[in-house]
Amino acid sequence: MNLYLYTPLLSSHPPSCFKGLIHGELQRYFTQNNKDDFIDITTKFIKRLLERVKRLLERGHTIETPTPLLLQAAAKLDSHIPKESNNSEDSTLFIHWIHHPNGLQRCDICRIYNATLKDVLPYSKMQLAIYRPKNLCNILTRAATKPPNDTNVNQIIEEISKP
Secondary structure, three states: OOOOOOOOOOOOOOHHHHHHHHHHHHHHHHHHOOHHHHHHHHHHHHHHHHHHHHHHHHOOOOOOOOHHHHHHHHHHHHOOOOOOOOOOOOOEEEEEEEOOOOOOOHHHHHHHHHHHOOOOOOOOEEEEEEEOOOOHHHHHOOOOOOOOOOOOHHHHHHHHHOO
């Protein structure tokens, strides 16, 4: 059972998704709560993660403990310095890559880029965005609904907002 709708640890997501889950959750808890609430909710989050790992280990799976990822996220929060506005000299190469468990991994792509293209391209840094391929749910269902062509959205909003 996935009570908190976290990405399953044994899914075919790239390992960075689990790391991103931990970093993102801790950062969200930190920015949205005071110190006491942050400690309380972070404790609950860590207990839930460790319980999931414990259940997987009991079933015979080998999986790394999330403790190093939690410590990395904490260190990142401790050293958090607000970002300054974008500099016009700063140029970033964005690469969008579909993840495959047996395909090229993030570290391989970065290594290849640094060895071959870094000195040739006029970018100061590279940002790699890895996403999952479309699945049957994406193909068979529509995420957004469109109103019929003869519908005026402004009229609908006006009607709803009338007392």
